[in-house]
Amino acid sequence: DAGVIQSPRHEVTEMGQEVTLRCKPISGHNSLFWYRQTMMRGLELLIYFNNNVPIDDSGMPEDRFSAKMPNASFSTLKIQPSEPRDSAVYFCASSFAGSTTEAFFGQGTRLTVV
Amino acid sequence: AQSVTQLGSHVSVSEGALVLLRCNYSSSVPPYLFWYVQYPNQGLQLLLKYTTGATLVKGINGFEAEFKKSETSFHLTKPSAHMSDAAEYFCAVSLMTGNQFYFGTGTSLTVIP
Numbered sequence: 001d002a003g004v005i006q007s008p009r010h011e012v013t014e015m016g017q018e019v020t021l022r023c024k025p026i027s028g029h030n031s032l033f034w035y036r037q038t039m040m041r042g043l044e045l046l047i048y049f050n051n052n053v054p055i056d057d058s059g060m061p062e063d064r065f066s067a068k069m070p071n072a073s074f075s076t077l078k079i080q081p082s083e084p085r086d087s088a089v090y091f092c093a094s095s096f097a098g099s100t101t102e103a104f105f106g107q108g109t110r111l112t113v114v
Numbered sequence: 115a116q117s118v119t120q121l122g123s124h125v126s127v128s129e130g131a132l133v134l135l136r137c138n139y140s141s142s143v144p145p146y147l148f149w150y151v152q153y154p155n156q157g158l159q160l161l162l163k164y165t166t167g168a169t170l171v172k173g174i175n176g177f178e179a180e181f182k183k184s185e186t187s188f189h190l191t192k193p194s195a196h197m198s199d200a201a202e203y204f205c206a207v208s209l210m211t212g213n214q215f216y217f218g219t220g221t222s223l224t225v226i227p
Binding site: 004031033042043045048050056091093095097098100102103104105106107108110 | 156
């Protein structure tokens with residue numbers, strides 16, 4: 001398996017623009033997580049899905065952020081409108097719920113909002 | 115509620131010296147415990163994990179960790195640090211009954227030549 005695949009790896013956008021980050025989890029995994037990493041706040045869980053259903057989105061900063069998982073092999077994290085303070089590295093991870101399986105992380109998307 | 119505390123956001127050791135990174139957890143049910151490593155500009159990768167059984171677990175790159183239930187700890191050690199060990203290390207806990215992962219704030223390891 002190729003692991004968790006995220007795209008794009010880097011994104012630079014202007015303030016106010018819409019940004020969409022994409023994630024393909026490992027085949028067979030039924031849990032998917034979106035994390036944000038910054039120097040100031042470390043690694044923060046934004047939202048996680050189980051069997052394509054959002055279970056906990058309490059970490060989503062505000063209404064500008066939304067996440068979807070239309071099927072077991074694809075998820076998106078959208079920021080609209082983007083702001084400079086959204087600049088961070090966004091990680092997607094997947095796992096198999098209820099097992100001893102660890103979370104597998106993608107390489108991340110480095111977002112810069114100017 | 116579950117949580118993870120990593121003592122020391124920055125640790126420096128000399129090359130060849132013992133590495134000790136501390137992790138304490140809080141969990142209402144028996145936990146699964148993990149250590150991840152993050153190299154610059156990369157994602158997190160698993161070093162080792164404890165699920166059940168032997169409390170001393172060995173991972174990649176010579177690292178090991180011991181689950182001590184009485185101390186609610188899962189400290190990471192390596193007998194002899196190598197320059198390539200310089201990275202960010204994260205401790206995490208998940209629950210046997212669920213699928214949520216809770217991460218510590220990370221410890222940045224510097225290895226001095």
